[in-house]
Amino acid sequence: MSLQLYIFPIAFSLVFVFFVIELVRRGSLREQYSLLWLGVGIVMLIFSASRGFLQAVANWFGVIYAPSILFLFAIVAAFILLLHITVVISRLTDKVVRLTQELGIASHRIAQLESQLGHPHADEMETSPLLQAGEPIERERNYE
Amino acid sequence: MNAWPPRELLSTAHARILVIIPAYNEEHVIGGVIREISNQPVPVDVLVINDGSRDKTAQAAERAGAKVITLPTNLGIGGAVQTGYRFAERYGYDIAVQLDGDGQHNPLDLARVIAPVAEGTVDMAVGSRYVERTAYKSTTMRRTGMVVLAFMVRLILGYSVKDTTSGYRAVNRKVIQLFSRRYPTDYPEPESIIYLHRFGFRIKEVSVSMRERETGKSSITPFKSIYYMVKVLLSMGMNAIRSRKLL
Numbered sequence: 001m002s003l004q005l006y007i008f009p010i011a012f013s014l015v016f017v018f019f020v021i022e023l024v025r026r027g028s029l030r031e032q033y034s035l036l037w038l039g040v041g042i043v044m045l046i047f048s049a050s051r052g053f054l055q056a057v058a059n060w061f062g063v064i065y066a067p068s069i070l071f072l073f074a075i076v077a078a079f080i081l082l083l084h085i086t087v088v089i090s091r092l093t094d095k096v097v098r099l100t101q102e103l104g105i106a107s108h109r110i111a112q113l114e115s116q117l118g119h120p121h122a123d124e125m126e127t128s129p130l131l132q133a134g135e136p137i138e139r140e141r142n143y144e
Numbered sequence: 145m146n147a148w149p150p151r152e153l154l155s156t157a158h159a160r161i162l163v164i165i166p167a168y169n170e171e172h173v174i175g176g177v178i179r180e181i182s183n184q185p186v187p188v189d190v191l192v193i194n195d196g197s198r199d200k201t202a203q204a205a206e207r208a209g210a211k212v213i214t215l216p217t218n219l220g221i222g223g224a225v226q227t228g229y230r231f232a233e234r235y236g237y238d239i240a241v242q243l244d245g246d247g248q249h250n251p252l253d254l255a256r257v258i259a260p261v262a263e264g265t266v267d268m269a270v271g272s273r274y275v276e277r278t279a280y281k282s283t284t285m286r287r288t289g290m291v292v293l294a295f296m297v298r299l300i301l302g303y304s305v306k307d308t309t310s311g312y313r314a315v316n317r318k319v320i321q322l323f324s325r326r327y328p329t330d331y332p333e334p335e336s337i338i339y340l341h342r343f344g345f346r347i348k349e350v351s352v353s354m355r356e357r358e359t360g361k362s363s364i365t366p367f368k369s370i371y372y373m374v375k376v377l378l379s380m381g382m383n384a385i386r387s388r389k390l391l
Contacts, residue, residue: 097219097329101227104193104213105234 009048017041040077159262161188162237163254164228165210166221167245171199177243178208180251186258191231192245195224201245221311222329233324241314249312253352260348261314267345268319270305270337271312271352289373293334296377300384301341305349308334312352319345326391328383331376338383342391 020037023029029037047054047070058066163181167174178190192205196218205212213227225242232240239261243249253271260269293308311333315323322343328335337347383391 097223097226100215100217100219101223101230104215104227105231108211108213108231 006048010045013041013045013048016044036081159238160236161186161239161241161258162228162232162235163188163190163241163243164225164232165190165192165205165243165245166195166224166228167192167197167201167205168195168218168224169197169199169201170245171197171201171204173247174201174245175204175208177245177247177251178205178210181243181254182209184251184254186255188241188254189237191228193224193227195219195221220329222327222332225332226323226327229320229323229327232320237320238317239314240320242311244311248355250353250355253312253350256350256352257312257314260350261316264316265346266348268313268315268337268340268347270307270310270347270349272305272307272310272349273352273354285369289369292373293376293380296380297334297337300338300380301347305337305347307349308337328379330379331372334376335379335383338380339391342383342386342388 017038020029020034020041024031024034054066054070058064058069061069063069165174165177174192178192181188181190190210192201192210192212194202194205194212194214196215202212202214213231215224215227219227228242229240239258241254241258243251243254249271257269257271260266290307290309294304294306297308298304309331313333319340322340322345323336326339328339340347
């Protein structure tokens with residue numbers, strides 16, 4: 001086996017692990033999810049560094065062409081991960097719905113209280129002030 | 145019969161009733177619907193849930209004298225309606241009525257829909273197109289879907305609710321509390337019937353006259369109808385097999 005073929009996967013795995021760490025450091029990836037990706041990176045690193053390891057695993061499963069077992073693992077892992085992500089999205093959706101509802105109810109209450117207090121601009125506002133304050137959200141999106 | 149709330153509450157207007165109208169881009173009809181509600185005899189508060197409309201639905205509704213809650217993003221019918229139930233829960237309403245903002249539900253039927261709930265004979269009354277012969281017409285495909293849904297409901301409930309997709313319904317305080325905790329999303333009407341049944345609530349249909357909608361069209365286009373049926377049947381089935389503590 002050529003040296004390049006040996007070095008390239010190791011380098012790739014290392015870069016991947018450091019990239020994940022960097023994402024966590026910048027706050028773009030939560031620690032809880034980063035554990036999974038660090039695990040993936042370390043497994044990649046082990047497989048790239050030791051050719052015998054992959055062969056041993058393949059032999060144990062009775063697989064003749066060793067790399068095919070890598071594909072199997074990768075596909076199964078990807079499916080599980082996708083399922084997990086849709087579960088997370090469902091949970092997030094529920095939370096966003098609940099927040100949106102509460103925001104609507106709270107804004108209505110604020111507008112009501114303001115008009116009772118004779119807020120100087122209460123009549124001029126088309127919707128409640130909370131709903132017009134979309135700016136901070138935009139700013140955060142462009143933050144990076 | 146243990147009447148809840150007692151019948152006389154209705155006539156003396158001591159039962160606080162909230163009419164919840166989910167509305168998405170209904171600026172041309174919403175005002176008329178609200179005025180029709182104020183002109184009918186039952187005293188009610190009207191709450192419009194402006195579900196992220198891009199037109200002047202909120203202003204039109206406010207001008208007609210309704211309370212308006214504007215949601216900053218579009219949640220869809222389930223999330224919008226639930227906002228109304230949460231409002232009703234928080235502000236102590238005894239009865240909540242759900243009514244479409246597009247004008248196809250006749251506000252003159254309000255008393256008929258509210259009556260069984262106010263008398264305490266049922267927990268939810270559904271305004272139905274099918275109980276008696278009314279002027280309602282429909283396409284074959286749509287009717288087929290309705291029959292399938294009604295069959296499923298009959299199978300699970302043991303009694304029939306023919307117009308499972310009707311969004312014209314009145315509920316009592318106990319259901320308001322349940323709905324504000326959890327309410328089905330996407331196409332909530334048929335699913336919510338099964339959901340209530342699982343909690344032992346009683347449901348009854350009353351006949352109402354449906355009108356042609358004044359603007360817009362059904363949210364269910366032919367392309368979506370297959371997805372609609374599969375999704376609704378799945379949700380109904382899930383509600384039927386889900387253990388009570390997960391509901």
